[in-house]
Amino acid sequence: MSDRSPGSDPGLLLLISLSGGPKHGHAMLLDVAAFAGLRLGPGTLYGALSRLEEDGLVEPLPLEGRRRPYRLTDSGLAALRGRLTGLNAAVSIGLARVGNR
Numbered sequence: 001m002s003d004r005s006p007g008s009d010p011g012l013l014l015l016i017s018l019s020g021g022p023k024h025g026h027a028m029l030l031d032v033a034a035f036a037g038l039r040l041g042p043g044t045l046y047g048a049l050s051r052l053e054e055d056g057l058v059e060p061l062p063l064e065g066r067r068r069p070y071r072l073t074d075s076g077l078a079a080l081r082g083r084l085t086g087l088n089a090a091v092s093i094g095l096a097r098v099g100n101r
């Protein structure tokens with residue numbers, strides 16, 4: 001079985017990371033590694049950030065030295081909340097079903 005779990009979705013992981021406040025790329029990589037146990041590569045990170053920005057879910061902030069922080073937009077927060085709510089329902093049902101076996 002390949003790892004196509006929601007926890008391996010880079011966009012979702014970055015939205016979760018940014019829900020804790022604005023971060024630059026390296027800080028997001030460290031945060032994702034800490035809470036999800038996954039190491040995203042720079043290409044994966046910046047590809048996902050680009051898609052999230054195109055979708056209006058994140059926005060770049062002014063440069064801080066050589067680093068560019070990003071933050072969630074209101075649309076990004078709403079999308080994250082909806083996605084997590086859906087995942088929570090699926091996880092609850094899945095756990096109940098495997099608990100019955």
